[in-house]
Amino acid sequence: MTSTKISDLSWYHDFPPFFTLQPNFDTRRKQLDAWCSLILDYCRLKKVCTFDVNDASKFSPFINAKINRQLDNNFIQILLEELRSRGNIEWEDKNKRRCLILWKSLEEWAKTVYQWITSRGMNGTVCTFYELLHGDDTRSAEFHNIDSKLFHRILFELEKRGQATIFSENGADGMVDEVTKKTLSNIPLLKTKASPRDGEQWRQRLKEELQSLIQYVKNNKDADNDWFRLESNQEGTRWWGKAWTIQDMLRYEFDIEFDIPVTYPMTAPEIAIPDLDGKTAKMYRGGKICMTDHFQPLWARNVPRFGIAHALALGLGPWLAVEIPDLIARGVVVHKEKATASGDSVSSTK
Numbered sequence: 001m002t003s004t005k006i007s008d009l010s011w012y013h014d015f016p017p018f019f020t021l022q023p024n025f026d027t028r029r030k031q032l033d034a035w036c037s038l039i040l041d042y043c044r045l046k047k048v049c050t051f052d053v054n055d056a057s058k059f060s061p062f063i064n065a066k067i068n069r070q071l072d073n074n075f076i077q078i079l080l081e082e083l084r085s086r087g088n089i090e091w092e093d094k095n096k097r098r099c100l101i102l103w104k105s106l107e108e109w110a111k112t113v114y115q116w117i118t119s120r121g122m123n124g125t126v127c128t129f130y131e132l133l134h135g136d137d138t139r140s141a142e143f144h145n146i147d148s149k150l151f152h153r154i155l156f157e158l159e160k161r162g163q164a165t166i167f168s169e170n171g172a173d174g175m176v177d178e179v180t181k182k183t184l185s186n187i188p189l190l191k192t193k194a195s196p197r198d199g200e201q202w203r204q205r206l207k208e209e210l211q212s213l214i215q216y217v218k219n220n221k222d223a224d225n226d227w228f229r230l231e232s233n234q235e236g237t238r239w240w241g242k243a244w245t246i247q248d249m250l251r252y253e254f255d256i257e258f259d260i261p262v263t264y265p266m267t268a269p270e271i272a273i274p275d276l277d278g279k280t281a282k283m284y285r286g287g288k289i290c291m292t293d294h295f296q297p298l299w300a301r302n303v304p305r306f307g308i309a310h311a312l313a314l315g316l317g318p319w320l321a322v323e324i325p326d327l328i329a330r331g332v333v334v335h336k337e338k339a340t341a342s343g344d345s346v347s348s349t350k
Contacts, residue, residue, distance in 0.1 A: 009045070010038040013061070019069040021078065032082050039079070040088060044103040049147030051089070053080075053097045092149075100150055109143065109150075110157040114164075116141050129155075129185035183313050186219050188212045193304035195264045196237045205265075206236040209307045216309040227320075228256070228312060236260065239308070243273075245320045247328055250335045256316065265304045268296070271316050279332050282323055289319045 012018040012034050022028045042048070042061050053076070056062060062071040071079075080099070083089045089099040104112070116138070117123060131137070133151050138144045143151065158164035190208040194201035213230065220226045230241040237260045244253040254273045261267040270288045277287035284290065295314055299306055306314075327333040 009041045010034060013038065013064055014067060016067050016069055019064070019071055019075075021075050032079070035079055036083055036086065036088065039083065040101075040103040043101045047146055049101055049150045050092075051080075051099050051101055100147070100153070102150075106153055106157045109154040110161060110163070112141075113143055113154055114158060114161075116143075128187065128189050130187065131189050135188065183219070183317075184310065187216050187309050187313060189302075189305035190265075190307045191304070193265060195262055196235065196260055197262060202236075205304075209236070209309075212307050212309045216313065227317065230256075230308075239269075243316060243320060245324050247325055250337070252324055252328070252333065252335060265307065266300075268299045268306075268311055268315070269308065271311065276327070276333070280323055280327060282319070289316065289323075291315050291319075 018031065018034070022031050039061055051059070056073070056076050057070070062076065064070070080089060080096075083101075084091070084099075087105060088102050090102065092098045092100060102109075113132075117127075120137075129148075129151070133143070133148065134145060143154070155164060155166055159166050188208075188211060190205065190212060192201055192205040192208055194205040196202050198205075217226070227245065228241060228243040230239055232239045238257075239260070240255070240257040242253055243256045244251050246252075254275050256271060256273055258269040258271045260269055268291075270284075272287040273283075273289060274287040276283060277285070282290045291314075298314065299311075302310075324333065328335075
């Protein structure tokens with residue numbers, strides 16, 4: 001259905017008695033059936049997945065200015081209860097002010113997503129939440145850009161059926177914290193399995209790396225959590241830049257660098273912070289940071305989908321968050337302003 005006119009969804013909408021709750025039982029039953037169909041058709045057409053009772057006066061199906069009609073609050077509550085009894089809405093709060101709208105049942109949604117995955121031969125692959133919900137490949141899919149809470153429910157339904165495993169809610173527990181899980185799910189995955197030795201394929205891989213990094217930086221800025229800058233040589237084989245963390249209202253900034261291994265992406269890049277070389281046990285020679293025990297197996301399971309942005313999110317970011325406060329507390333790292341004021345000879349940073 002391509003029309004966006006509510007009257008095209010139901011001719012009843014231009015019929016004044018349609019907006020008045022009918023006293024006769026049989027007539028009311030038909031009226032409620034028609035209203036439920038209209039609401040669900042409208043929500044399907046507009047991809048409306050949530051409803052807030054406080055915004056009921058702005059909900060287009062409940063208003064018809066042409067005939068000067070609008071549903072009253074009592075009628076709206078009756079309709080919402082009718083939709084709930086049919087399994088078409090689920091309340092999100094105890095006060096019943098906000099709900100999910102299910103113009104398809106969770107079972108039907110799960111079938112839709114699974115058929116899309118199967119039709120593209122993607123069974124058994126790892127996909128991020130972002131990739132499925134907002135990625136370019138799903139633009140034509142019915143579930144593209146639907147409400148994130150609803151999509152989570154759909155994924156849980158798939159997992160219940162044994163057709164999916166939700167990495168961010170199960171397999172990642174104990175590996176990364178909740179913030180990192182959320183961050184990771186919003187970084188686009190890569191497709192091309194290529195190393196710097198692979199010519200044209202590497203150029204395609206590098207393009208995907210840059211797209212993923214750009215999205216990750218954008219996500220960080222949108223969340224007011226910008227924390228690194230990167231640049232590379234023309235071949236994309238050597239990278240360098242700055243990373244910083246805020247502690248006690250002071251910004252501690254460090255130079256970072258890494259090379260792309262010849263066995264990439266099978267092997268993750270080793271990120272180094274030269275300024276901290278030899279200052280912590282959580283670092284190899286040359287200032288290369290020690291990743292957590294979970295990083296390498298996690299990376300290996302996601303070749304070639306994880307890239308530089310994922311290494312930063314799963315490796316460098318958590319390392320800075322844990323190690324820098326400890327180094328500051330032990331006096332190993334001193335902010336430049338403090339070091340200058342005290343005349344301290346301990347290594348400092350900007």
